[in-house]
Amino acid sequence: MDATPAIELRGxxxxxxxxxxxxxxxxxxxxxxxxxxxGPNGAGKSTLLRVLATLLRPHAGxxxxxxxxxxxxxxxxRGRVGLLAHEALLYRDLSAxxxxxxxxxxxxxxxxxxxxxxxxxxxxxxxxxPVRTLSKGLLQRVAVCRAVLHDPPLLLLDEPRANLDPAxxxxxxxxxxxxxxxxxxxxxxxxxxxxxEADFALGLRDGRVALSAPADQVDHATVExxxx
Amino acid sequence: MSDRxxxxxxxxxxxxRKDLLLERRAPEAVPAMLLFSVTTFVLFHFGLGRDxxxxxxxxxxLTVTILFAAILGINRLFVSExxxxxxxxxxxxxxxxxxxxxxxxxxxxxxxxxxxxxxxAAFALLLLGxxxxxxxxxLILILALLNGALAVxxxxxxxxxIRTRARDLIVPIVALPLLVPAxxxxxxxxxxxxxxxxxxxxxxxxxxxxxxxxxxxxxxAYAVFDFLLED
Numbered sequence: 001m002d003a004t005p006a007i008e009l010r011g012x013x014x015x016x017x018x019x020x021x022x023x024x025x026x027x028x029x030x031x032x033x034x035x036x037x038x039g040p041n042g043a044g045k046s047t048l049l050r051v052l053a054t055l056l057r058p059h060a061g062x063x064x065x066x067x068x069x070x071x072x073x074x075x076x077x078r079g080r081v082g083l084l085a086h087e088a089l090l091y092r093d094l095s096a097x098x099x100x101x102x103x104x105x106x107x108x109x110x111x112x113x114x115x116x117x118x119x120x121x122x123x124x125x126x127x128x129x130p131v132r133t134l135s136k137g138l139l140q141r142v143a144v145c146r147a148v149l150h151d152p153p154l155l156l157l158d159e160p161r162a163n164l165d166p167a168x169x170x171x172x173x174x175x176x177x178x179x180x181x182x183x184x185x186x187x188x189x190x191x192x193x194x195x196x197e198a199d200f201a202l203g204l205r206d207g208r209v210a211l212s213a214p215a216d217q218v219d220h221a222t223v224e225x226x227x228x
Numbered sequence: 229m230s231d232r233x234x235x236x237x238x239x240x241x242x243x244x245r246k247d248l249l250l251e252r253r254a255p256e257a258v259p260a261m262l263l264f265s266v267t268t269f270v271l272f273h274f275g276l277g278r279d280x281x282x283x284x285x286x287x288x289x290l291t292v293t294i295l296f297a298a299i300l301g302i303n304r305l306f307v308s309e310x311x312x313x314x315x316x317x318x319x320x321x322x323x324x325x326x327x328x329x330x331x332x333x334x335x336x337x338x339x340x341x342x343x344x345x346x347x348x349a350a351f352a353l354l355l356l357g358x359x360x361x362x363x364x365x366x367l368i369l370i371l372a373l374l375n376g377a378l379a380v381x382x383x384x385x386x387x388x389x390i391r392t393r394a395r396d397l398i399v400p401i402v403a404l405p406l407l408v409p410a411x412x413x414x415x416x417x418x419x420x421x422x423x424x425x426x427x428x429x430x431x432x433x434x435x436x437x438x439x440x441x442x443x444x445x446x447x448x449a450y451a452v453f454d455f456l457l458e459d
Contacts, residue, residue, distance in 0.1 A: 053320060055319060055320070055459065057458070075322075078319070078322050079322025083316070087313030087316070089312065089314060089316050090312055091246070091308055091311075091312070091314055092308075092311055093250055093253045093254040094246070094249065103317065103321070105242035106239055106242055106318070106321035106322075106323055107321055107322065108238075108322075146317070
């Protein structure tokens, strides 16, 4: 883990209409570290990921991601983050291979990388089927391929193991888990699993920070309290 | 992809290729526009109670039908991006966002051209009095310029509308008034070509107006498209 912050947020706020989805969020994430974000539905976890991914502009506060200030220098960040969202960010009528090849062209990644990822995710047998015909678990594996296709230094993962069986969860681990060595922001509803992979824990409730501490100083009960 | 392609063209070509592949894989826009156009000609045939049209009336029926058919395509232009968060996937890519504009406008232009191959033939069979052959070169030029206008304005309006809940309402309400000058120029330009007495010369004044419209709106769209995609 590098002491240089990959993410620096100071009083970050974001609203939808009159409702503040994020309010006064301050957190630092060193390069190579994992921040796990806990919180009940609607707490602002996905909004935080979308702000970090440059898909939403902050409405107040300061945000610096990978050394670039948002939103002014958002263009420097695009292409250096891998986002695994609730939606797969894939075209339903294209196959996994076609989707990945398309994204490879946009990111200027060699087509060989597509084949490598399909093999690693054990998707080669279904790589030419339209993704709309894939199960949620297989779709999630294709989405993982898309998120890491361009080897981004920062991963933003919204419940990355959702829809995955234990074998598939193990399969994606080298790409998006701690072993990937990338800076990661991961949302989770699983206190035990989340804390196990976290260097830092952030708890959100109604868009505000309810918990912010190194993961080894947080116990399960504290995280579970966020959901009561 | 060839290394000789200019770097800024690569994302546009990749996006265009993807849109053409999607339309081939799951045809939506082209069949809808085709069906609409042919049905409209049948309705005009019976509604006007005339077997043949010529001159300005024929040009008006043809261009207005193409305009309304284009609205269907414009409405569908960004739908594949909206599903499953494809838009976010594009916005995360390190590409100039105007590449998306160029690709979408090119796709819409090609879809319209494809539709017009059938539509003009159907128009000639169902409604047009004079022979279409003498008018064809001029008509192709006018329709190409009209397609340019529809593609540019359509892409702009579609990008504006796609993230709103009232997309189907916003597209015609915003696009049709913007396209009135292009429609007038195209219809007036095509009128003499479809005259009962035989195709007249191409009216250069209306062609120039149509070309100027394409240029102005093309530059305007190119300049503002990036801002339309901002959150």
